[in-house]
Amino acid sequence: xxxxxxxxxxxxxxxxxxxxxxxxxxxxxxxxxxxxxxxxxxxxxxxxxxxxxxxxxxxxxxxxxxxxxxxxxxxxxxxxxxxxxxxxxxxxxxxxxxxxxxxxxxxxxxxxxxxxxxxxxxxxx
Numbered sequence: 319x320x321x322x323x324x325x326x327x328x329x330x331x332x333x334x335x336x337x338x339x340x341x342x343x344x345x346x347x348x349x350x351x352x353x354x355x356x357x358x359x360x361x362x363x364x365x366x367x368x369x370x371x372x373x374x375x376x377x378x379x380x381x382x383x384x385x386x387x388x389x390x391x392x393x394x395x396x397x398x399x400x401x402x403x404x405x406x407x408x409x410x411x412x413x414x415x416x417x418x419x420x421x422x423x424x425x426x427x428x429x430x431x432x433x434x435x436x437x438x439x440x441x442x443x
Contacts, residue, residue: 320380320414321349321362337380339413344383353443360443363436372419380417383408396424 319338334349353360365373389407396409403412403424412424418435425433 319347319352319410320376320417322377322380337384337413337417339386339388339408339410341388343385343387344408344413346381346384356443358443359441361439362442363431363439366435366437369435376417376419379419380413383413383417392424396426399423 319336322335322337323332324335336347336349336352338345338347365376383405386405387407389409389412392401392407392412393409395401401412401424403416403421405416408416409424411427411430414430415425418433420433430436
């Protein structure tokens with residue numbers, strides 16, 4: 319998922335939100351609520367400083383996909399190496415990939431780290 323701050327609405331608590339693709343489709347969640355019942359670990363990979371100029375457009379793109387259905391068929395096809403990312407339906411890594419402005423074959427989640435968009439990971443949970 320992508321972590322975003324919606325500064326116009328955050329108030330003094332400085333809340334962070336995630337845009338993520340779940341079985342119900344692309345949704346916006348409070349990061350703190352999402353992590354409340356998370357039994358494992360969570361890592362944050364910040365946007366690289368040289369990509370900072372794209373922050374706003376990435377966030378706008380990600381928010382524009384809220385409500386797009388989950389790509390169950392695409393996920394199965396991705397396992398077979400046959401998914402071209404589109405915006406009709408999306409799975410998790412496809413959402414980040416397209417929000418970053420990429421097109422083409424949808425990557426696996428671990429392949430996102432190889433795309434030189436994010437910096438060193440920080441464990442937050």
